[in-house]
Amino acid sequence: MNRISLSPAERSFRSKLALLAHDNWLLRGTLSVRPRKCGKPTCHCAHGELHSSLYLVQSHGGKPRQICIPKSWESRIRQAVTDYQELQRLIEEVSELEWKRMREKKMPGR
Numbered sequence: 001m002n003r004i005s006l007s008p009a010e011r012s013f014r015s016k017l018a019l020l021a022h023d024n025w026l027l028r029g030t031l032s033v034r035p036r037k038c039g040k041p042t043c044h045c046a047h048g049e050l051h052s053s054l055y056l057v058q059s060h061g062g063k064p065r066q067i068c069i070p071k072s073w074e075s076r077i078r079q080a081v082t083d084y085q086e087l088q089r090l091i092e093e094v095s096e097l098e099w100k101r102m103r104e105k106k107m108p109g110r
């Protein structure tokens with residue numbers, strides 16, 4: 001790719017993109033607090049007082065799936081979900097710029 005043909009704005013998207021992709025955990029999905037039974041027969045949840053647990057929910061191959069997030073992982077997982085969304089947003093911005101270049105028939109030499 002001919003970097004010189006990129007605008008400063010696009011260069012900035014692309015370097016943010018590269019940083020995110022390089023250093024961060026990335027998780028697609030949404031976080032959702034849901035009631036849960038832990039399975040211990042003596043626990044209060046066995047009598048209807050359910051725990052509220054955080055789940056990461058995503059669609060995978062067209063089917064929804066979810067995983068329970070342990071408390072100690074919560075902040076890392078939240079960050080990974082946010083970073084995934086930010087990465088998607090940046091990719092979309094870059095794609096949009098490519099689209100406009102195509103419309104204007106200004107494809108850079110590759």
Ligand SMILES: [Zn+2]
Binds near residue numbers: 039043045046
């Ligand atoms: Zn329980």
